[in-house]
Amino acid sequence: MENKEDDFYIGYVDNISVKTKKTVTNFVFFGILTLITIAVIFAFTQNTFKNSTFELTTNTKIMGVYHEMPYPMLKVKTAENTFKNILLLGFGKSSANPFLKKIRNEISQLSGSMVSIEGNLIYYNGKTLLQITNDEKITLVEKANSQKLPQTKSLVKDMELKGEIIDPKCYFGVMKPGKGKIHRSCAVLCISGGIPPVLATTDENNISEYYLITDLKGNPINKKILPYIGKPSLLTGNIVQLEDWYQLQIDVNTIKDLNRPSKIY
């Protein structure tokens, strides 16, 4: 005689004893409560996201004077006598240069030319960038006129600045967070793909300033700066103003890792 009182669960037999059922029901109930608790904790402990924007699905056409000092930008008139320099970027983790090849071949001089470009805007905290996804969407409006190029102004020599080297594409909108350890690998790939490195600083009053980083001669740096990206660092260099942007001219070897925030607890 089989002992029916003796509770034994067999998965493929549909009936299940009351006691076992109760244990399983309690487990499911408790499990779902645990899931909710975990979701609440992880959701609430995220840092606040910035209101940076990437218009992934909206194309915007902008017109302005192209220049590269040394990074590709478009000087766009926003009102009478006010201009904004929009940093140009390529698709994905690439600089604008591959997308500018075609127009460079078509016209003798691109710098100083008035061009119109259609792409996706990226903006945050007063800075605007444009992602170019198609080299067909760049058209010449007016031939080069060096008078229209922006003026640079040397401001300070040997200035010390603390901050984090970021890739501006992600930082100003494409990714959240677009800085720090989580984002570091991505920033490294962006900058090695030709996107200009930018130093982001924040002062005691939480006011941020941004500096396009070049070498001491004002040429682009990409590969050499990779080991310093996404970490709090101390940079020393000369500051040059390019209208609404600053540039920081440095010797890469003088960058100091501050070994700060991304600390181990």
Next chain:
Amino acid sequence: MGVNYQPVLWNRNKKIYDKWIVIGMLIYLLCFIGITIITNNETSVETLIIRAFGTLAIALLHIILVIGPLARLNSKFLPLLYNRRHLGVSMFLAALVHGGFSVFQFHSLGNVNPIYAIFTSNMDYGSLANFPFQVLGFFALVILFLMAATSHDFWLKNLSPKTWKRLHMMVYLAYGLIILHVFLGALQQQPSIGSIAIMSLGFITIATLHLVTGSKETKADKTKTQHIENGWEYVCDIDEVPEDRAKIFIVGKERIAVFKYDNKLSAISNVCKHQGGPLGEGKVVDGCVTCPWHGYQYLPHNGQSPPPFTEKIATYRLKNDNNKIYVLPEALAEGTEVEPITF
């Protein structure tokens, strides 16, 4: 069982199980996504997906890892073990969404192959503070993939239960990698008491349950037989074995199960051919020893699965001397018929 590699077929219990997996996952995602959109609405869709699915995967992994020891400690939890592979595959899918989106977002569209980029875009392998935590997640995901891909009984057969079991024990390695992945990654950039506490609590719960279960089983292993007479080992008295149930002993180096049914006693290997389940914790149902884990069945007097199934386990000779049970420690060939002792 052995005939078509599908011993664990669809049935009502599995459907209920799967329904609750889906409900649990949806509740989790709704909570995480809802709270984030309401309280932190500047998030990006990609980050929302990456975080919702990453944290869902680790939450599910904890649930998976507590079921094992709970079922060992109390047989009423066994129904949770029965269909755990579906929970495992669901967890893998959540982890895949997380890892896939992360690789696409952070490592793709660059000037090198994304997988190569996971390993090379951050080369600070020597530093804890800067360690490339994505590499740890990647290896964990590979392990979870191998487990999910081989979860079907077809693979259990083809890889042999031993290899299969070894592969699936790697879940603990994956768990360790994921813990490091989180502590050296997200928790470094946004440390908070809440998230560190919940991760630590999870780890402590799993470690404690495994230690408790482990020590209980080691104790059980110590109940070795004492008297040996002419090669026969005394194991227990007849009335110590409950009706339709077994007692487990170690004779030689093997665990055996001595079953009592219909005024008879038979001894078989304690190890189920399916996934090594403890047959001695099973029950004789319809004349067959039934494994507590997934219900494989064996006839107690010959260790053979009833036709059409083909599994066979070792049997042992028993002797009754004044209501004292003695076992001959040599295992007989799998499926050997042994006359049960009667009383």
